[in-house]
Amino acid sequence: MAHKIAFIGLGAMGGGMASRLLASGAAVTVYNRTRSRGEALAEEGAVLADTPAEAANGADVVFLSLATSEVVEALLFGPDGVVGGLPQGAIVADMSTVAPDFATSLQARLAETGHRGVDACVLGNAQHAKDGELRFMIGGTADDVTALEPVLEPLAKEIVHLGAGGMGATAKLALNLLMGVQMQALAEAIVFGERAGLDRGVLIKLIAAGGYSSPMMKFKAGAMARRAFEKADFRLKLMRKDLGLVLAECQRLGVPMPTTATSYDWLTAATNAGLGEHDVAALLAFMETVSGLEHYPRPGEAAA
Structure with a gap:
């Protein structure tokens, strides 16, 4: 079954990954606080959302590629945040570089709202993202990582499950x-x-x-x-x-x-x-x- 993917954060890495997912045939909705960063992806076939909640509506997986934990917090749980539109049981894969205790607390909060979370950190640069040559280091449950792997395949040269939440971070x-x-x-x-x-x-x-x-x-x-x-x-x-x-x-x-x-x-x-x-x-x-x-x-x- 094809996955519906939301991508939040379209910097050099996030934009490259979203583009790669689109090229693989995935259905991708994107959101960035500076809307213009999503316009090129819209030309590639992405749906450009006005809010994180709109991007997450109906998604199976939401990827976050953001600069700081404060931005992650705001776009997940703030007004019009991801959890407001995300279906129960969907996975939030945070690729942002954050403190390990923030990653674990984030996953606990997501569990309280009926969602699943992993810290899916990446090694590589923007070109690696566009070429599908990233290495993923993931913290979370084995079941959640297994469920996420098919979505990561177009992006990944290697996927390593390191253990519980926070280990990827x-x-x-x-x-x-x-x-x-x-x-x-x-x-x-x-x-x-x-x-x-x-x-x-x-x-x-x-x-x-x-x-x-x-x-x-x-x-x-x-x-x-x-x-x-x-x-x-x-x-x-x-x-x-x-x-x-x-x-x-x-x-x-x-x-x-x-x-x-x-x-x-x-x-x-x-x-x-x-x-x-x-x-x-x-x-x-x-x-x-x-x-x-x-x-x-x-x-x-x-x-x-």
């Missing part, structure tokens, strides 16, 4: 932690090498080709080389938010996180310097400023 934070500290280390390596007399372009090529580099570091090294900061694949302020969630969870667990804490501080400083809406690769621009490399344009200056 925990895994996502652990992996985003690695991204955050790598971005800081990459920016520092480039600035150090250039200040010591190395050619930046040559150094970046050495980093990208070297055994020390991860696929993510190679990808972001290219973005730094092109100074591709304005079109954010992963906004700097959201990277800061995610490391803040890690530190809060580790404080609860009594786990020291010295490297993560330092990366969070630099992300905070870069956000306060006005770079929060830029890609996390803009950490390089912030490091240039504090390191005395003043001949590079600040993000936005070249375009201006």
Whole structure:
């Protein structure tokens, strides 16, 4: 039986996933607070809803791809929220990066309203979403994950059920932690090498080709080389938010996180310097400023 899907949140990742689902033949209704983001999907065959409740009306599965837990809360339970239109027994799959205890409390609240919930966190970028090459890390009951798998198949390269609710969110934070500290280390390596007399372009090529580099570091090294900061694949302020969630969870667990804490501080400083809406690769621009490399344009200056 074909599933009716609602997709809430049409940023780079959400929009890519919704487009992929449409291409697979699924019936998809979409909602975004900035309505214009759904217009291209409407041209692909999506129904463009005016409220989350309208999008969820009659849906078997609702996907959420949102920036913060506060937005998730508002669009699920607020006025004209998802639960107001969602049929009993339907699944809410939250792909947003949130705290594990928020994920578990969300699923408990959904159970009280007669719905099912999982934290279905993803690894990948916007292109992976469009190509159906995402990796899913899911927390929830085995029955709910099994019911969700056929809907995820057009999107997924891999689906891993990690256990109870909150485990998907925990895994996502652990992996985003690695991204955050790598971005800081990459920016520092480039600035150090250039200040010591190395050619930046040559150094970046050495980093990208070297055994020390991860696929993510190679990808972001290219973005730094092109100074591709304005079109954010992963906004700097959201990277800061995610490391803040890690530190809060580790404080609860009594786990020291010295490297993560330092990366969070630099992300905070870069956000306060006005770079929060830029890609996390803009950490390089912030490091240039504090390191005395003043001949590079600040993000936005070249375009201006």
